[in-house]
Amino acid sequence: MNKLARRSLQGLVLIVVLVVLGWIFADQLMPRAVGAPGHALPVVPGQTAIDRAVEPQLAAHPDESGAVMVSDGLDAFALRAATARASGRSLDAMYYIWHDDITGRLLGRELWMAAERGVRVRLLLDDMDTAGKDAALVALDAHPRIEIRLYNPARNRSGPDRVLEMLVRGLNLNHRMHNKAWIVDNRLAIVGGRNIGEEYFDASTEANFHDMDVALAGPVVDQASAIFDRFWNSEAVIPVDAMTSVSKKEIDAFLAMIEAESNTEAAQKYLLRVAREVPIADYFEGAVPIHWSARMQVLSDPPLKWKEDSRPEWLVEHLARQLGSTRQQAMLISPYFVPGESFTGKLVASVAAGKEIGIITNSLAANDVLAVHGGYSRYRKDLLKGGVKLHELRAQPGEVTGHSLLGSSGASLHTKAYVIDDEQGFIGSFNLDPRSMKLNTEMGLLFEQPGLAKALADEYRYLSSPTLSYQVTLDETGQLVWLDARSTPPARLHKEPESSTWQRAVATVMRWLPIESQL
Missing domain, CATH: 3.30.870.10 (Endonuclease Chain A)
Structure with a gap:
């Protein structure tokens, strides 16, 4: 073994040792x-x-x-x-x-x-x-x-x-x-x-x-x-x-x-x-629509989520119960959408049970985190084959300034929300991805109020409209197609719209890597 290889190996061993020690003694080092x-000051x-x-x-x-x-x-x-x-x-x-x-x-x-x-x-x-x-x-x-x-x-x-x-x-x-x-x-x-x-x-x-x-x-x-x-x-x-x-x-x-x-x-x-x-x-004082209800809650994960054993307290559990109550229709807005096998299966099963499921997320060109798009793309065909309606926000013309490895775009979706059956839903910080589910603490409003649900449904329809988004479908051979409905008939695009070879290559590599739990 030459000197360079020996030093490289020693460096790698040192890094591994530091990481292991950090894992063992993380609480002591914090x-x-x-x-x-x-505490909050009392109201007067x-x-x-x-x-x-x-x-x-x-x-x-x-x-x-x-x-x-x-x-x-x-x-x-x-x-x-x-x-x-x-x-x-x-x-x-x-x-x-x-x-x-x-x-x-x-x-x-x-x-x-x-x-x-x-x-x-x-x-x-x-x-x-x-x-x-x-x-x-x-x-x-x-x-x-x-x-x-x-x-x-x-x-x-x-x-x-x-x-x-x-x-x-x-x-x-x-x-x-x-x-x-x-x-x-x-x-x-x-x-x-x-x-x-x-x-x-x-x-x-x-x-x-x-x-x-x-x-x-x-x-x-x-x-x-x-x-x-x-x-x-x-x-x-x-x-x-x-x-x-x-x-x-x-x-x-x-x-x-x-x-x-x-x-x-x-x-x-x-x-x-x-x-x-x-x-x-x-x-x-009434100049804008105020939606009143006794059925609203602001909820959050616990501050030490990663150390808590009581999963019922986690925000994801509350969202799962609410989403599980869908009777007819669910519209989901998630900029960083990595559903995983389990949630993908639940969405497809909901469609099989006669429910309408729609999702809007970022297109590759609009996504400011290319690694997340790589994780999401792994489940795209399964969702479409299962009847889930999928829209991707287009990058706004003239504003894209180039992407780094982690991304940077002209216009991106950042709203995290969903609406169910035109009567209940969620607005908050929670992405439908593993990081929000297990790693980060998240917060938001769960509500049951038809007026607010309608306003949120209108926002979903606005974001998923042809002016702002592509509808993603499968062609007769099972390949992905992006429909640009700004023209009649809609233009049919057969690769990630407005994206560069570099962006597509990075997203593909990220899709292959075993990093989904960190996305």
């Missing part, structure tokens, strides 16, 4: 929670603008929750900013991703201004997206009324030590908090699929997502706050100031930068939308 317990009737906006509606609908569907990206940004400005007591937010871009910094500024008015602010972020953002996070956290905590964080914040920790704790760090919630005064909550970033608010010049939130009032807000508190006080979460520190000079520079940015032309586009077009009254 940073310990050191934050004081914290009439105390804040949010209280006064929702109380008349709540009085008219006792023991019911109200829901407003929010599909427009600019409205979604403006609603968050407007409710932050109207807050008077507390603002709790938890997100998988909070980008350091213009929308992320503007909403960070709204948190700061709320704290300046006396509002208590708690921000809980998954640590996966925080690399390089410690200065910004600590700058916000430095405010006496703002506290920021990180979920399942890396002890080492940068450099080779962080890389080594990621390797040793790799299996543990693979579990992420995918929840999304914005809770104001413990009176109003926004949950759904959106993270914080330009692409989620129709603000990106390169790539945007079709996404969905639901704004909530009533008893479900208490449920959302209880979920937030459970995560906030979990042993998986620690304060950012226990992990890192920055100088006062860095803090002052960051605050000066976001204040200056708020006066730019780009920022004013969003701030003017907040000021002029999305007052709180529009949402909870």
Whole structure:
């Protein structure tokens, strides 16, 4: 064995040993929670603008929750900013991703201004997206009324030590908090699929997502706050100031930068939308449709999902029971769709039992994660042979900017929802894939309300319309065909539409690899 081969073997053995040790001692290596317990502040009737906006509606609908569907990206940004400005007591937010871009910094500024008015602010972020953002996070956290905590964080914040920790704790760090919630005064909550970033608010010049939130009032807000508190006080979460520190000079520079940015032309586009077009009254004084029901629940996986033995508490179990109650029709929207053999079999069996099953997901050209498309494509023919109706969102013309190994596209589906029998459904963060089922924590609204179900069904029909999507079928030889119904008769495409040879090759390789459990 030559010297190079010997060193390569030694390196491989070292990596294996580190991974095994990390698996055995993952809990011991994980940073310990050191934050004081914290809880949602109690509601005081009439105390804040949010209280006064929702109380008349709540009085008219006792023991019911109200829901407003929010599909427009600019409205979604403006609603968050407007409710932050109207807050008077507390603002709790938890997100998988909070980008350091213009929308992320503007909403960070709204948190700061709320704290300046006396509002208590708690921000809980998954640590996966925080690399390089410690200065910004600590700058916000430095405010006496703002506290920021990180979920399942890396002890080492940068450099080779962080890389080594990621390797040793790799299996543990693979579990992420995918929840999304914005809770104001413990009176109003926004949950759904959106993270914080330009692409989620129709603000990106390169790539945007079709996404969905639901704004909530009533008893479900208490449920959302209880979920937030459970995560906030979990042993998986620690304060950012226990992990890192920055100088006062860095803090002052960051605050000066976001204040200056708020006066730019780009920022004013969003701030003017907040000021002029999305007052709180529009949402909870009858200007938009509010769907009221006593049969709504905000549910989440437990914070330490990977250590919990009680599967009935997992969100996937609640969704499975609701989907299993389908009598006639189920419409599913999932950007990252990897059904696996079991769920594929259940969908096909439902069709055999006389039920109509429709699915919309991303096409290869629109998918921002090529590995996921590889996993999904493995089940496509079985679904179609079983009678499942399948639509794939097309990439929007003129916006595709190229793909990396993991993907990057001009327009992608990001909504995670389904509607059953025109009367019940789900809107949240849960993808129909193994990662949402077993690895990440997920959150969302389960509802039984015909008006909200109709609104969601209308969104499904919009997304699956010929303008936005291809219908996928099989030809007489059993091969895949994409129907482009923008023309009459529909054009018949026999390979992944709008995709490159590189994209198709990568997706094929990913399909072959034994990585489905990680998708």
